[in-house]
Amino acid sequence: xxxxxxxxxxxLNRFGFGARGxxxxxxxNAASDPRGFxxxxxxxxxxxxxxxxxxxxxxxxxxxxxxxxxEVKQARxxxxxxxxxxxxxxxxxxxxxxxxxxxxxxxxxxxxxxAGQMAEAKPADTAAKPETMQPxxxxxxxxxxAPQPLNVIQKTFRAEALARLQRATLxxxxxxxxxxxxxxxxxxxxxxxxxxxxxxxxxxxxxAIRPHVLGRFADMLKAVxxxxxxxxxxxxxxxLGPDSRAGQNRKRGLNENLARExxxxxxxxxxxxxxxxxxxxLARIITGWTFAGRQGGLGAPGSFVFNANAHQPGPQQLLGxxxxxxxxxxxxxxxxxxxxxxxxxxxxxxxxxxxxxADDPPPALVARxxxxxxxxxxxxxxxxxxxxxxxxxxxxxxxxxxSPYDFVxxxxxLLARVPEDPGGYLNNLNLLGQPLWSPGGPNGFPDxxxxxxxxxxxxxxxxxxxxxxxRLGPNIDPLDLLEFAAADAASVETRKTIERAESRxxxxxxxxxxxxxxxR
Numbered sequence: 222x223x224x225x226x227x228x229x230x231x232x233l234n235r236f237g238f239g240a241r242g243x244x245x246x247x248x249x250n251a252a253s254d255p256r257g258f259x260x261x262x263x264x265x266x267x268x269x270x271x272x273x274x275x276x277x278x279x280x281x282x283x284x285x286x287x288x289x290x291x292e293v294k295q296a297r298x299x300x301x302x303x304x305x306x307x308x309x310x311x312x313x314x315x316x317x318x319x320x321x322x323x324x325x326x327x328x329x330x331x332x333x334x335x336a337g338q339m340a341e342a343k344p345a346d347t348a349a350k351p352e353t354m355q356p357x358x359x360x361x362x363x364x365x366x367a368p369q370p371l372n373v374i375q376k377t378f379r380a381e382a383l384a385r386l387q388r389a390t391l392x393x394x395x396x397x398x399x400x401x402x403x404x405x406x407x408x409x410x411x412x413x414x415x416x417x418x419x420x421x422x423x424x425x426x427x428x429a430i431r432p433h434v435l436g437r438f439a440d441m442l443k444a445v446x447x448x449x450x451x452x453x454x455x456x457x458x459x460x461l462g463p464d465s466r467a468g469q470n471r472k473r474g475l476n477e478n479l480a481r482e483x484x485x486x487x488x489x490x491x492x493x494x495x496x497x498x499x500x501x502x503l504a505r506i507i508t509g510w511t512f513a514g515r516q517g518g519l520g521a522p523g524s525f526v527f528n529a530n531a532h533q534p535g536p537q538q539l540l541g542x543x544x545x546x547x548x549x550x551x552x553x554x555x556x557x558x559x560x561x562x563x564x565x566x567x568x569x570x571x572x573x574x575x576x577x578x579a580d581d582p583p584p585a586l587v588a589r590x591x592x593x594x595x596x597x598x599x600x601x602x603x604x605x606x607x608x609x610x611x612x613x614x615x616x617x618x619x620x621x622x623x624s625p626y627d628f629v630x631x632x633x634x635l636l637a638r639v640p641e642d643p644g645g646y647l648n649n650l651n652l653l654g655q656p657l658w659s660p661g662g663p664n665g666f667p668d669x670x671x672x673x674x675x676x677x678x679x680x681x682x683x684x685x686x687x688x689x690x691x692r693l694g695p696n697i698d699p700l701d702l703l704e705f706a707a708a709d710a711a712s713v714e715t716r717k718t719i720e721r722a723e724s725r726x727x728x729x730x731x732x733x734x735x736x737x738x739x740x741r
Contacts, residue, residue: 237395283523381423438599439560449512462533480504490568625653694726
């Protein structure tokens with residue numbers, strides 16, 4: 222392997238979403254200055270923001286949901302009075318499927334084994350082409366009822382998904398988009414929680430994650446924990462201070478979900494030095510953090526509000542420090558201190574290195590990034606820069622398995638297919654066990670190769686690759702695509718396997734299943 226091509230492959234695969242096909246010249250551009258190629262995106266902070274026609278703010282979307290729910294309720298009441306059964310709501314779009322079970326999987330796949338599998342792989346006889354030619358579209362059944370009109374929740378989810386997929390497909394390297402994916406999974410919500418979570422999933426990422434990806438961790442933490450989507454996902458709108466006016470009137474108390482996940486998953490980490498009493502104390506501190514409901518009594522429906530009547534009165538002890546009863550400011554001060562805690566620095570540095578470098582993070586690199594986090598007061602741009610500047614990030618082999626999202630985006634980029642409809646991508650993410658913005662729990666999707674590299678998971682990837690090969694292969698030279706993807710950094714085995722393919726269709730599928738496309 223030529224050294225410049227290998228470094229370019231690392232730049233594009235480890236830090237981005239892989240090279241784009243067509244006339245992009247990504248591999249050549251990356252080879253001239255691999256580290257500079259990756260860091261160039263860090264110099265364009267506004268490039269992380271995502272704006273697209275039709276994308277609305279969280280309060281606007283909240284009001285849209287409330288209006289939709291009112292319409293459904295009125296229709297049901299009218300049908301009940303008329304003595305006729307109400308119309309069934311339109312079936313959920315494929316993107317609304319629940320996450321499948323988590324997989325703890327492992328794989329030892331080599332190109333020759335893939336070739337053997339491909340020789341036996343045949344597209345289903347009953348398969349029909351999707352309405353739009355998407356590189357990652359799963360083939361739907363031939364007999365399919367006419368599509369039902371999408372409601373405002375489904376339309377919004379698909380519009381948000383399309384904007385995210387288009388950005389990831391078109392961006393030059395993809396490092397900042399990978400940072401968005403990392404932080405969005407770190408501070409995850411699940412769109413399967415309910416209608417509000419589904420319509421807010423994209424707005425949550427646009428409003429609470431993207432503006433702070435190259436900013437300060439403390440600012441992102443505050444934005445995340447005060448966002449209506451997170452408050453709804455972890456039920457903090459149901460948490461009442463036992464001694465508050467609302468708690469006394471409603472005879473309800475604390476809900477510790479948000480406080481527990483802030484400490485366990487968002488900041489300090491398991492073993493980070495907190496106790497159950499600290500969790501309870503933080504839950505008291507953030508009582509009253511909620512969002513305005515459909516009546517808008519506390520503010521614009523769907524907006525973050527602090528409800529003083531639900532807030533637990535009095536000072537609170539947290540992690541050995543006393544916080545005075547200053548209402549909303551009490552919780553904001555607590556979050557600011559937790560963001561600067563040494564355990565938070567260690568937890569974030571470890572996850573960061575695990576995501577970008579290796580399942581077993583090199584301890585020396587973790588220590589350096591932890592020090593950068595502490596010295597810069599959680600400057601996430603400095604953290605990302607230190608990662609790219611480290612030797613460990615460039616010396617380690619590309620052994621991490623791409624997640625399903627990375628895989629479908631990387632395939633679309635290489636095939637130079639800008640998505641015009643998100644359906645095929647969303648279907649394939651559901652099929653591969655990583656439905657968009659819908660992890661099975663608040664700990665997000667797993668970030669290790671073992672989670673995605675099982676025989677079952679790889680067989681599903683193979684099916685998708687075979688479908689893409691069958692549709693697009695006749696018009697594509699896979700060897701040309703291999704030059705775009707890896708050039709002379711491609712292994713001899715991969716090149717020979719593609720050359721020996723029985724058809725262009727099979728060769729394209731083999732390329733998409735090669736280590737150069739599956740590993741990062």
